[in-house]
Amino acid sequence: MVPRSRMIGAGAYLPARVMTNDDLARQIETSDDWIRERTGIRQRHIAAEGETTADMAAAAARQALEQAGRKGEDVDLIIVATATPNHTFPATAVRVQAMLGATGPRAFAFDVHAVCSGFVYALAMADRFLVSGQARTALVIGAETFSRILNWEDRGTCVLFGDGAGAMLLEAGEGTGTPADRGVLTTHLHSDGRHHDLLYTDGGVSTTGTAGTVQMEGREVFRHAVVKLAEVAREALDSAGVAAGEVDWVVPHQANLRIIEGTTRKLGIPAERVVVTVDRHANTSAASIPLAFSEAVRDGRIQPGNLVLFEAMGGGFTWASALLRV
Template identity: 50%
Template sequence: MTRYTRITGTGSYLPPRRVSNADLVADLATRGIESSDEWIVERTGIRARHFIDEGSEASDLALQASLQALQAAGRQVADVDLIVVATSTPDMVFPSTATILQRKLSEHAQAQGLPGAAGGAAFDVQAVCSGFIYALTVADALIRTGSARCALVLGAEVFSRLLDFNDRGTCVLFGDGAGAVLLEACEHDGSGPALLASDLHADGRHTGILCVPGSLSGGLVRGAPLLRMDGQAVFKLAVGVLEEAARAVLAKAGIEAAAVDWLIPHQANIRIMQGTARKLKLGMDKVIVTVHEHGNTSAASIPLALDHGVRSGQVRPGQLLLLEGVGGGFTWGAVLLRF
């Protein structure tokens, strides 16, 4: 028997404040910037997104998503011996959002008279919108080698704090949220639920097409701390590399694209999602779509979409899922798993 990993629970959380296109258009108008619901929907497929309130952080979103995933898996906080958080919007420079989440999970458990999660490894992964694919792959490797048995893997983002609301080309795209999965060790012949293959890539030559070119120095911000994006360059690269990564994981697993039950892509733009599905000869009826209500939540978008698919009854046990993401760096990757 071979040691595999499988997803045993999923969870997600969106901040309560829903911002519709109409809300955002009205705000832009006060700044003298023209836009419309029709313009945003036609170019992106987005109708609304959720923004976090002041006083809350990425770890707060991650906590709620984690508790849902643990409940779905029938596990307690003390069962978790690894936490990997994919985020580009951490609570602070350091320590990691994962360690802050570990503390908050322990406090939640102890308030109920249960043991906490202290002692297991906890760290962040930074690959922007590909972050959850990277984090899932890293956690899978650690479990397969025996370094952990039960991992919380999350994407958690508060991109609203990185947006330039004078740039209508980017501020309409992004939202906040968190998604989580509980990944556990299992042993079988590979025919049951398991993560089957993964494929990760990066090309630093394209750093400048999607970035937040700022940093801290001497207590001051150095550079520009707001998001910058060359939309056409990102679109051109994204569709091609997503197809390559998808075909790579299918080839590694010896499975044809036609066997995929659900494509769960990074929810960046409906046109990118449609283009990738078309290249794989998959109908949009096989694609989980949440971008219309969530916007682009970066590393959180894939686990948010996965949890939506599970809780809506679309994703069912035994189905074959293809997860894929692309983001700043330039990074991209895919994971194939049987749920």
């Protein structure tokens, strides 16, 4: 038998406040039509005053635990993927750990920072800990308050992002070592720091002493994204020995509808097998994949036994993919 990391619960959280494109148009020079045509986004959720990344992460985690019939004390490992932590230190994950009561003798928690690819990076790490036997149950969370690092006068960036959190609960299991196994089948992580200046924040602890705001060369990011996402998705399929036609669902990073459509078209996967939430959530960075995944699990689209492909790209550049059978 081959050790596998199996998904046993999924959860999500979105702040109550919804900001529509029309709301933005009252603040900056833009319009609903302009935003929809370029991005597919029509609204986004914005964290309330005092609502933190950890608050949202814990709410999503509780939902995942409830779905799986588990409690906080059952969790050995918590990884929070975020570019917008509560504090410079300690890790947001340890705050979530305390909030969930996941403080058993085997428990440990840490953050991962790979921006929009962060959830897939965190999933890959959790899978390794479970497969090696160092942990038995792991919470993988993507959570972001991107609204706090936006320049709300820059229509090229502020229209793109939103806040939220998604979580996945994994448990160690076994399989036969074939693509028919339930669990994480393969993960693939990449980065190239030469593209730093195409998508970054203009602040930081050791540079300006501030958080800074998002800066982006949109056209260049778009060009790289479609190519790199298709490549890393194919890498996952080839590694697992499955064809694109065998994938039941693609859950992509929700950055831009045109990027999603361009990538899946390159893969030959029809639109009806792609989970899309960018229209309602906008780009929630590391939270976007687990938010979309949780929604599709809860509304019944993703069923036990389905083969699901994740792919994401973020600042750095980082890009990543994962293939799992639910």
